[in-house]
Amino acid sequence: GAVVSQHPSRVICKSGTSVKIECRSLDFQATTMFWYRQFPKKSLMLMATSNEGSKATYEQGVEKDKFLINHASLTLSTLTVTSAHPEDSSFYICSARGGFDGYTFGSGTRLTVV
């Protein structure tokens, strides 16, 4: 079946630093990937949609300069949290369009900013 690998699964970074999260489709090409943020005990909120070879589309209220998205190939999208602050601590999940059931989710990344 379709697999989306998300790395790292957990990361702790210092306030003010940047951290990159990778989302990779392992056995299919994903022209479109989505990035979600999930607060504790809350639902998934779409942050942005990334299309291979073009600029990402950000949802209202999401700072595009803070959350940099790059989708340089058909199998890889990255989310970089720049100048991270404690309020950026959250669970981030990617989803790729493709695979058997149409969309496949990564296993998520727990970001803690200290």
Add this chain to the structure above:
Amino acid sequence: AQTVTQSQPEMSVQEAETVTLSCTYDTSESDYYLFWYKQPPSRQMILVIRQEAYKQQNATENRFSVNFQKAAKSFSLKISDSQLGDAAMYFCAYRSIDNYGQNFVFGPGTRLSVLP
């Protein structure tokens, strides 16, 4: 814009019993997909079941079945013979069928506990 509502923040069921999770949604579209996703403590999103709105027949996957009422915009999930491994957060989700690359709209989730 579409919205998805899950009115039960938490539910519990005895092992081997049946439980129904509720979901309602709002949309002006006539064709769309509806989903139930399970998120266990590992946080991995796992597809439980999918329903195409243009299909009248309710989807079924082993112990999981849905009651899809299009006119009422209701999409409930029934879990039969509940198992301890069914304990998780369950999210109801909507997705448009028309737009290429359309994203999901998720409900707030229902936390299901399975009691031994």
